[in-house]
Amino acid sequence: xxxxxxxxxxxxxxxxxxxxxxxxxxxxxxxxxxxxxxxxxxxxxxxxxxxxxxxxxxxxxxxxxxxxxxxxxxxxxxxxxxxxxxxxxxxxxxxxxxxxxxxxxxxxxxxxxxxxxxxxxxxxxxxxxxxxxxxxxxxxxxxxxxxxxxxxxxxxxxxxxxxxxxxxxxxxxxxxxxxxxxxxxxxxxxxxxxxxxxxxxxxxxxxxxxxxxxxxxxxxxxxxxxxxxxxxxxxxxxxxxxxxxxxxxxxxxxxxxxxxxxxxxxxxxx
Numbered sequence: 001x002x003x004x005x006x007x008x009x010x011x012x013x014x015x016x017x018x019x020x021x022x023x024x025x026x027x028x029x030x031x032x033x034x035x036x037x038x039x040x041x042x043x044x045x046x047x048x049x050x051x052x053x054x055x056x057x058x059x060x061x062x063x064x065x066x067x068x069x070x071x072x073x074x075x076x077x078x079x080x081x082x083x084x085x086x087x088x089x090x091x092x093x094x095x096x097x098x099x100x101x102x103x104x105x106x107x108x109x110x111x112x113x114x115x116x117x118x119x120x121x122x123x124x125x126x127x128x129x130x131x132x133x134x135x136x137x138x139x140x141x142x143x144x145x146x147x148x149x150x151x152x153x154x155x156x157x158x159x160x161x162x163x164x165x166x167x168x169x170x171x172x173x174x175x176x177x178x179x180x181x182x183x184x185x186x187x188x189x190x191x192x193x194x195x196x197x198x199x200x201x202x203x204x205x206x207x208x209x210x211x212x213x214x215x216x217x218x219x220x221x222x223x224x225x226x227x228x229x230x231x232x233x234x235x236x237x238x239x240x241x242x243x244x245x246x247x248x249x250x251x252x253x254x255x256x257x258x259x260x261x262x263x264x265x266x267x268x269x270x
Contacts, residue, residue: 035152038135038145039114045130048154049108056094056113058142058201059134059149060085063111066150066158073105099123111149137221138204139170170208177210185212187235190222197223211237 034044053074054060060079063072069084074091091101095115102110102120107129112121114135124131132152136142143163150159186206188196196202197218206213214233215223 033152035148037132039133043130043132051105051107053102053105053107053110055097059111065162066155068153068155137199137201180210183210183212184236185214186237186239187214187230189240194224197221
């Protein structure tokens, strides 16, 4: 399989959401709505949420994908996709969000990840804020989050269409990869050599498209690898969240590990 095809296949599964051109407006007469989040907690909204704060990049992508971007009033520093998300005020990181900034948005709903701090969650609940927590680590879980959040916020039809588009894309990829016998290996750089470890959404997505994850044997879902370990693994493909190759080179050259990493691996992917 050509390297370019591998990039397309991986991008299609590694958290990328395909959005249709249609917009389906939330219907107020479907409320109140009660759903169950990824940790078995029931979440109820009495009306269409006017203010939603997202505490994780994947949640921000989901909300924009299902047509709720205009309702997103807060996001984390790491929520940089889609481009429109940059226009939303940041409330800090997903591990250390600023509670005062969150409350200043008067959110009807906070969509968090499993990393939400217990004290933050408790104070939000005491404030009467509904909280939906996502924790998908495979495609089935991602589809559940899409459909369930869509139902919760009144964008059920939008969510169903996004899921259908994802499944259609996966079917096309499976057809294209049907005759692939030799797997390519890949390293995903989430920044500063943090990567996707075992049983993470990205790791399971790579398995779906016959890609060997060089971080699959790490001791956590989101490990930080050493430059030596990445170079020793010698992956066929380097997948970076940086937007351009120039950004990758600049980051590598200016970081502590750049002196070792850049002359070898950057040369390989150029």
